[in-house]
Amino acid sequence: MKKIFTIFLALGAFALASGLEGGVEKQPLNISAIVMFLVFVSGTLGITYWAAKRTKTAKDFYAAGGGITGFQNGLAIAGDYMSAASFLGISAMVYEKGYDGLIYSIGFLVGWPVILFLMSERLRNLGKYTFADVASYRLKQTPIRTLAASGSIVTVLLYLIAQMVGAGQLIQMLFGLPYSSAVVLVGILMILYVTFGGMLATTWVQIIKAVLLLSGATFMALAVMVHFGFSPDALFAKAMEIKMTSADAAFKLASDANATAQAALASAAPDANITALTDAANQASKNAASAAKEIKAASGILAPGGFLPDPISAISLGLALMLGTAGLPHILMRFFTVADAKEARKSVFYATGFIGYFYILTFIIGFGAIVMVYNNPQYIDAAKQAIEGGYPLLGGKNMPAIHLAQAVGGNFFLGFISAVAFATILAVVSGLTLAGASAISHDLYASVFRHGRVDEATEMRVSKMATVVLGILAIILGIIFEKQNIAFMVGLAFAVAASANFPVLFLSMFWKKLTTRGALVGGSLGLLTAITLVILSPVVWVDVFKNAEAIFPYKHPALFSVTVAFLFTWLFSITDKSQGAKDEIAAFDAQDVRSQTGIGAEGAISH
Template sequence: MMPGLSMRRFLGLSMLLLVPSLVVAAPALEGEIQKQATNWTAIGMFAIFVAGTLFITKWAASRTKSASDFYTAGGGITGFQNGLAIAGDYMSAASFLGISAAVMSNGYDGLIYSIGFLVGWPILTFLMAERLRNLGKFTFADVASFRFAQTPVRVFAASSTLVVVAFYLIAQMVGAGQLIKLLFGLEYWMAVVIVGALMMVYVLFGGMTATTWVQIIKACLLLGGASFMAFMVMMSVGFSPERLFAGAVQIKTDIALGAGQAPDEAAAAGQSIMGPGNFIKDPISAISFGMALMFGTAGLPHILMRFFTVPSAKEARKSVMWATVWIGYFYLLTFIIGFGAILFVLTNPEFLEADGGLIGGVNMAAVHLADAVGGNIFLGFMSAVAFATILAVVAGLTLSGASAVSHDIYSSVLRQGRADSATELRVSRITTLALGVIAVILGIAFEKQNIAFMVSMAFAVAASANFPVLFLSILWKDMTTRGAVVGGFLGLISSVVLTVLSPSVWEATLGNPAGSAPFPYTSPALFSMTLAFLGIWLFSITDKSGRAAVDRAGFLAQQVRSETGIGASAASAH
């Protein structure tokens, strides 16, 4: 607990600050087309959800006594519960709002998100899950630095974690800001501030226990709501995928005709949603983007951290199995929801601006579809679920960022492992506050970006920096500290630099002229990930230092523990 501030008093202050913002929402102002009239049903459901999750946080705070409780819920989560929580972590604003928006806008091309996000899970299942649980304690840096010099590897791992968390946080904050702006009629920046404040309450007091249970509840609600939306869409077309796609093509053709295109061009534009090329323009971008989504999954710090919340390697494997089931099912639904949005949202003037754009921006496609198929009450429910989705993911991300600073930098590097649990916990909570402020500022700055694409940037960094180091540290005996640090930083720096130089940031966000981006491809992963692997290999095989001999000699002990779990229980005893 933070000094001088009781849990009850803090929650009371939080509600005093937040409830007026939630309830006294400004009405739609004349001339501001994007602001909507206040949706009282949605506000009521938001209030119920916020009250429920704050209650969970209060309960979790009473159980959060040590750093182990704060980071990993004391290792007491079952495989099934953790599988649902991982699915909840993964089914973020990018998945629900972003992918459905990408499918609505680009058709077939939007599927690259669903497939890319999903196919990373077999890598985690068969190569990583058990080994991570057997080798680690709180963070993936515990695993990456197992046989290497602690300080340089942990500095790299913490730096990489914070960059990935920052990119991922932007997407969630943008999604939350647009959602609340749409439903409450609040200013966008006010909406982002509300989310930041609530997220800090969850993490500061509840830690991993509260975050896990919020994730589980939210995953169940999101799966139920998305199932209903997909069912209603399919029922409207007689459960015929062919009619769904044919209807979507016809609507896209009509929109193109309405925009003044010639009939042949309009027909081609409508048909284009059933083939590639609307979003990913060239083969190199397609390969690079797919690699980022697939390998980035195995390098996301807030997902990797979840394997330390279960009591054994067997439960870790079970976690991934259940997570894959729920996530695979959910991504099937987002595809139907995206095409359903073409049928129900793009044809309804109620959801469109005067210029034909979507009210609230393209990311709100799924929210408008909820209104179209289920009316105001279901809209309120899905809005509250989407808000819950964002809050829970932001809490998990903040927790992983805070643990990188407090556990990897402060405790392991600065204090050389001699920090007591209470001090480490205090540093983690201070970091949480700092990350919350940064998330709000970045969320406001990146207001116009597609949130699924913002998350793909985080995946590109995770695939380029975290995954190569983690993968080779577990499986390659000749890897050394120098190789891990130099190769890892090469992947991290090159992925960030190339992302900034790509059209999506250089032109769309920074406002430079079209065609001026120095790096022409959609994602840097093909180049930066290759550079990381080459760097690790080259700087490891040329390393003849005494430290390198120690690193290589430690591989056998690491392998025995990672495969058998012998020694893991004692090392991570809580």
């Protein structure tokens, strides 16, 4: 065991070292970022070593022995939710569109109260290690666990690819590391955390990162607010003014350039390079049009913009965010790490508080970045600006929070936030991998292939092997998908979680007449519908496959796919008159008593 640990460490050091060599020429190294990142990695590897000594049983591995407190679990859940994508992505959305970013965050938050009221204590009372334990509680093990495990693995893989690609790009930009080295490094560290430290290490890595991220974001938001004497209105007014004057200036530049380019084209001599002149004129008129659009958008940053184009998209996205959260395997898994229903409830209370606070911070950070970063030449990609006009940021669209860190805290704080962003990615991919590995070893291997006739040691060995395989798969997929548009994968992950995982899980706890046949048909159709509609939607059909028009007009399929899942689960349950169905309906009472009272529920192991 120790040998493997050392080998992986050496591999990680190699990836880092080779990466640094390659990166020096391209990008100035941020020494403080690297030092802080190394401190984080050695600290978390220390925790992994400590956790490895305490991880002996399957319960330790999957559920940290059930000994995490409500407060700790609340931080860990918040940590799972505050991924680098949501920190950088949502602050970037506020930076670009203003209020629309907040609408998005609200959708991510409101799922939590509902999970608390309707699901958290039932999950804790019925489950052991995975949400499939709950869904298959009184239904047939083999088909339902296969369904739930497939839903879990699909969700986990989509989410993992999105995180890995995001990680590679971010680390490349922040640390000057080549993309593939960054992906390999993340993959190796995640395999180390999960195989050796199991849920205990994964949880503590997540907690530490959540505290670091919340502190860093608090400092940035405070620095912004101090600048404006704690008057939000002054901040908003300044942000709006900067957006409007910048947009005006950009529009003047763009229209002048456009006029010049069109004139040059019109008066071009017959022997001139007409193609080049036409291209220049087209680019100039495109820039002028987008600058004109920007002027209109600038005055509207304090109210809803064009984020939700029609009621169907609005409701569909709302459903995907709300129900998707309640179907994410790496989040559901956290309810099994606490001692009882009381702690499970407290977890959600703390998690909701931290997540809500975090979203308010990202809103302030987004507006602060408009003021301090938007037209600051230090952060503008001048080469890109010369061609496209406007105010393109160095490093791309997701960088406002990173540049703001430099603006308010200098290079040292920039290093801190960069290291935290890296840590965030590591912590989130570790949780995802553990959820995927649990689905493979606990649901597929132990229950489906071995019908529960397997000893703990073997099951744990399988889950560690699954972790390594998933980790390597994540590295490979991360490298394959480097140039792909990853935004749709997160959307797809939420749609699958909402349409395949959530309906089966929810109905298994609330609807007596649910049968195996109903769950199987409804869950599978939900999964298929979600995937098909995403492929036919503008996000894939137009943006990825380059077709002119989408077959399915909405970006978010949840309204349709969730309806399909519930409808067919209902239909195929009530028409199921088999003896098996009767037994499953009869078994509901005992399940319900346990879910309501916790009598017979899994307890905690004391260490």
